[in-house]
Amino acid sequence: MLELRGITKRFGPVVANDGIDLDVPPGSLHAVLGENGAGKSTLMKILSGFLPPDAGRIRLDGHEVPTGSPRAALRAGIGMLHQDPLVCLPFTALDNFILGREGKIDRAAARGELREVCARFDFDIDPDARARSLSVGERQQLEIARLLSLGVKVLILDEPTSGISSEQRTKLFSALRTLAGEGLIVLFVSHKLEEVEELCDTVTVIRAGRVVGERALPCPADELVELMFGDLVVSSARPPVEIGAPALRVSGLAAGTGRQAVTGVDLEVRAGEVVGLAGLEGSGQRTLLRVLAGLEPARAGHVEIDGRSLDGSSYEGFVAAGVHYLPAGRLEEGLVPGLTIAEHLTLAARLSDWVVDWDAARSRAEEAIEHFRIKGGPDTPADALSGGNQQRLLLAMMPEDLRVLLMEHPTRGLDIESADYVWTRLLARRDSGTAIVFSSADLDELVGYADRVVVFFSGKVLADLPAAELTADRLGTLIGGKVAS
Amino acid sequence: MRRALQVVPALWSVLAALVVSVILLALAGAPPFRALGLVLDGAVGDGGRMADTLMSWVPLTLAAAGLVVTFVAGLWNIGVEGQVIAGAIGATWAARTIPGEGFVVIPAALAAGVAAGALWALAAGVLKTRGGVNEIFGGLGLGFVAQSLATYLIIGPWKRAGIASTSGTEPFREEVWLPTVGGTRLSPVAVILALAAIAVVWALLRGTRFGLRLKAVGANPASARLLGVPTEATILRAFALGGGMAGLAGAVLATGIQHKLVPAIAGGRGFLAILVVLLAAYRIVWVAPIALFFAILSVGSAQLQLRLDLDSSIGGVLQGILVLFVILIGGWQALHRRDAEEP
Structure with a gap:
């Protein structure tokens, strides 16, 4: 069980996260939905330790997760796949895979492990290819493999489908379903309604830094749109405008x-x-x-x-x-x-x-x-x-x-x-x-x-x-x- | 970057640097306050020493004034040392080749120095704008080329009759030495040139459209472009102007101080000028006094060796400490400002 309590973050006068509470049970495919600037990315960065919150606590399976350190979050089992996968471009896929591990490096074992994860999810990564030569989708697969090998229990994906092919998207979604079936918590951050509806079981909608609603999916799209954008004032008739050439x-x-x-x-x-x-x-x-x-x-x-x-x-x-x-x-x-x-x-x-x-x-x-x-x-x-x-x-x-x-x-x-x-x-x-x-x-x-x-x-x-x-x-x-x- | 360093941190830095210097001198076994007194005496103790200090101030000020132009435009013209050497080579060429009286040859030699320095800087500029080579690396590379070229000329085409030695070329004819006054090494022309360079840069930055464009390109090239500033032309002009002043520094070194071309003609003055400009926080009015302070330290610390048997490089150590403290305190303040504002 992942529990967030009262997460608050300010940037100067802007309150990006305003007392956010969130509970996600194991095995969930949980979407975090919101328009740009709603505060989704800030929340995920706090959860994965990249940003320290001004206030609030994170607990995973009853244990307090230290905030403000990606390394501590990873140790506790929270890993994040960033929108632009954070791979070291001059390194090979295998070197990237090993990066972040503690203790002695066993390249042969790591190579076997990478092959295994790839075979399991039908990922197509050559361990000796330079990360620079991999597509965005392949870099993503590499990052997922790396985070899984580090034993994450919570996998955060920030807008993972922009810039990848539809085939890679299909593979990604099926891998995420398998992983959730094994008890992993998948947090899927997106502003694309269709994808959220296709993949996830539950959704939390964030607007202006606050949680404005939680729904089980499927749920009518209109309802989600209204949650995302708030009550919309439809404009009255406008004066006719002289339009020229x-x-x-x-x-x-x-x-x-x-x-x-x-x-x-x-x-x-x-x-x-x-x-x-x-x-x-x-x-x-x-x-x-x-x-x-x-x-x-x-x-x-x-x-x-x-x-x-x-x-x-x-x-x-x-x-x-x-x-x-x-x-x-x-x-x-x-x-x-x-x-x-x-x-x-x-x-x-x-x-x-x-x-x-x-x-x-x-x-x-x-x-x-x-x-x-x-x-x-x-x-x-x-x-x-x-x-x-x-x-x-x-x-x-x-x-x-x-x-x-x-x-x-x-x-x-x-x-x-x-x-x-x-x-x-x-x-x-x-x-x-x-x-x-x-x-x-x-x-x-x-x-x-x-x-x-x-x-x-x-x-x-x-x-x-x-x-x-x-x-x-x-x-x-x-x-x-x-x-x- | 223009306002990265402010006056108050500069004062704190001078104080902190003095404290550390006193401790260092004490550790080196010298009575610290007597040592500092000796430095001062060695630099301004009599007319001859003052003349030497001023003549050390002139090239430093010229190079630093040029650097202000490039730094304001956001260009890290680290290649200034090479531009000083190029200027000295240009001036030497003119002094050796052009026949005639001093009043013809001296201006020609100075102009040749300006042209050579400007060309050397333009090369770094074109490498940046057209070749995508960062001016720091382009400038450093061109600096080595200039140094090697000077050495080659000294032991090759311009070698002294009979002997090829790295001690320098044949001295110039005395007519083409910068005229001096009062039996000292002081050349009023050189001092006037340095003051003029300060005045030119001051007027440029204060009252001209070019100066305004320099500041805009330096502070935000993307906005400057949208506002209609021709960014590439502005960058190249900044390089040419900065390099021209560095070249003039080289020409003064060749015609006014060494009276020949020697391999170490620049002697690190270009790099020292970078420190002067950093300490001045890119403000031209501060360049003259800070350069004078550095000149006093350089010339005066020779006394430490003569009188206290300390290595004269202690002067360089004091300069380095001072700059480190300015950067440290300025950087520390910037860091704390940012912490208060941003994630």
Whole structure:
């Protein structure tokens, strides 16, 4: 029996886990379900010792499990398979398998053991192959074999099915069923409803760091969606928007690699139209936005702005065509930590003057600060601003005439007032004929502000629907990968 | 990285380093306070010594001023030692080849040093931007090449008449020595060049778009690119400018101090300049006083050998301790800040 009591973890002001209790009996195939940022991964990292909790206790079969040390968790019998399997790439499969064992190394015995586990679960790993040459699925199999040989009683799998083939997925699921049949506890972390329904017996749903429900499976998908996303307010009728000629046209686009790949994307966005990109994080929205911004090359397909092809164009070419990109990580790829508001606005002005007139720059900054209601002065560094004010600064740095505005999570982490303000500004841009494409994890935002919602799943467009025809429930189901409901 | 080290930790570090130095001197069997007094006396005790200290300060300051440019741009230009050597080679070439009066040849030699240092740094820059070679490894590799090239020239094409010796090339004609004053080794031109380098870097970082771009690229290249900064061109210009100043340091060493090319022409001044810039926390205004402090330690600690029979390398030990404490205290503070904020 695995028992978690009152697990709490804060990152600064964010409470990632808020007093989580969980009981899982031996032999369970137990799912932990929740949208991105719900706190699933934090909880699993605490359970497997990678993160120390601020409060809470873990017990396994009546024994206290020390927290904050992966080694101690493994000794107690808790092992985790990470989303990107943590193998040493330059090592051989066998060396990886041996890694983490205590005492004398007996390679011959270990080799036999690895062969045995592989034969048992129909895994296909050459012990002498370099881990670098193994696929993600094979690395996963190797990690499972290693954790089993260390005698784990609890096996945690964090989003194990992204990036592996369907054959590997079938093998994985059958191995997990066998192991649970032998009394192992399998904790399956996912946001994919179908997989959870297919594999697991019980599910715990986490939202905003708290357990919001436990269900035995099967259970109606609607019920799980509602648990995951909460009560959704369906937006009222929107005012009709004047929509102009196509501003952005994408056809047959393929780009990115691995988990980030997108394929076969067709999309048309007209001047004055707002298109929302829905989908779980990493389903391809970010790659699409970055290709459309000219920051990543496309492998195939075409991108046109105002009927002019931008295939193979540089970032500067996209900028010249009137494309502007606002990334999600404001301090990571939007602003420069340490530079002030005045310095940012000066950089963004893209002038070719050699000597900067700082008095003029400061007064321009004062104007922008007043106009965009930024809480700060010309000499305030960007990293000292709150998230909302950083977003306002990014808005202040947008060029005047834009054809296409691309945004990732425009209001993530903002309070309601800031979020409303950001959208007021964006809708003003829309009204002046800018086409807006934004990704968001907030279903209310998607349904509330987009004219059309494009749903991504595993790097492909699953649906492209007018927002007026969407209920947030249906959107939630689509995001989980279910077309028919 | 720009604000990794602040003034307060620097003060604590100086204090801690002094305490450890006093203990070390005592352990070495020297009366610590008398030893420190001797260092000071050896560096600034009379006009001649002050001149020597200033002439040791000039190349250190030039190289450090150039390093500030690259460090602000987030480039670990560890190859600065090689750029100093390249500058000395360039200046030696000009001094040996160009005929004519000093007022023609000296500026030409200094310019050749700047060009050679800039080229050497640009090579590291191109290796980074086009070849994906980290500038630390590219710079170190090119440093060895520059050192070997200098040695080859000294015992090969530029050997002294009749003898090939690693003691150096034939001294330059006296017209192409940097002019000195007051019967000392002090060259006002060299001092003015060092002060000018400080002023140029200060103005660049404070008032120009290029300086702003340097800071943006250094603090966050991804954001800088999105904001329209031509990142590759900015990086290469930073290398060229930093290398040019290091090359000028080499040219001053060749024309103003050694008056010839010797294998150890840089003598670790490039590496010492890295320590100066670390201690200054990349702020140009602090470079001049810190470089002066280092020059005093270097020149003055020669007295320890003469008067107390201590090895003069004790000066290097004191410099090293100081830098270690600054990095340690700065790093310790950063670690504690992070602990309070993040997982």
